[in-house]
Amino acid sequence: MSRKPYVRALRWEWLTRHPRYPRYLLRELSCLFIGGWTLMMVWGLARLAQGPEAWAAFLDALRSPASIVLQALALAFAVYHSVTWFNLTPKALPLQLGEDFVADRVISGAHFAVWGLLSLAVLLLAGAF
């Protein structure tokens, strides 16, 4: 019997096999929004260094409809990144106390709690309300 293995080349087909793959892609694409928004903030630093008028113009530019839509999207993607990141944390950093491992949801839960408190603290310190 002659062997003639058939090799199936892979390109994008995997993305359509199961919803987990586009979900993964969405998680990874959060980097565009987090990175893009951070670049915008670097621009903000430049404007801050240029004086009050430049800073006011920067805040003004933030108010354009396009910028609001982008920031809203960025916020959604950033939250998605946080949620996926903390959900996966217990896998990367398991904690064995005595014989047993601490339950995944306890480790994730602790991260979510710290995230919430930290966010609240930042909002308060920045005088958002």
Next chain:
Amino acid sequence: MARSNKPIVWGPFAAGGTLTAFLTPVLILLTLLAALGHVPDLLAYDRMHAFAAHWLVKVATVAVVFLSLWSAAHRLRITCYDLGVRADTLVAAIVYAIAVAASVAAAAYLLLI
């Protein structure tokens, strides 16, 4: 087989991923609030300028900018490969260079404040 030097790029990616998970959403919320007309006190010029003038804030800001951009760059590099762009070395050079250049720029702007 030799052990890889990937930890050089992966270390800051993991650190940045964790940092952005904790910090980025609330920071975006601040600028979004400002954009919607509800400007947080901190974003007023005088307060922001005084805040950014502190050396500790400068150091922390550069660290946050670098780690955020680096982890985003690393993810983008892998996503490019996943989506069929096979020029990994080129992609890596471009995205990491942007992250480093923007971080250096942030440091330079902060020095002017």
Next chain:
Amino acid sequence: MSERVVELEVLRYNPETDREPHFRRYSVPCREEWVVLDALNHVKENIDPTLSYRWSCHMAVCGSCGMMINREPKLACKSFLRDYQGVIRVEPLAHFPIERDLVTVIDDFVAKLKRVKPYLIPKQPKALEDGEYRQTPAQLKRYKQFTLCINCMLCYAACPEYGLIPKFIGPAALSLAHRYNQDSRDGGREERQQEIAATEGVWECAFVGACSEVCPEHVDPAAALQQVKIKSTVDWYLEHAMPWLNK
């Protein structure tokens, strides 16, 4: 016992006559409690004896019946027909070359398995008369989950990175390496690191997490791989950024 006619669409490939694989459809009278493997056995016994596929235990322990069922890597002996509606599509495991029909070429996986030395390399070799290597329950639990792998390769079929980068050592082999690294009796980590901390080792993993979702034994390879990444990163920084710590 109720019966139901199930439409199976099976990818067929005969290396002697076919240029490429093609689907063939079979109408199979099935019992309600059957699994996909039972339906395939029925086809082979009653409809088409040329159909080739691997199986052995029919109880999810041998790991040989892995295949794509409706485009998801599954053990055919663990996939109940009652969980599927309409036509059921059966294909050989993704990312592996097809030998014939549902039989894949697994040489690549077997070679990688060997490379990671998935066996105990004792820290201090002991003579038989010195007794057994002792271990506390906590030490056992540290790696127990990673011993459950049955080498079914579903994780390789689920992992897009393995599909895109065939050199990647992949989930199961890396998890097994981690299993021995985590074992208190083992002293072979340095040797295994040569393979698993290489670029085509753990570093091709992008933490898609699909491997853990499809694993029939809940080994959680994705967890093992992230732990290997973190440990290898710590190694690297200790070695390069703090050279005074070396010896």
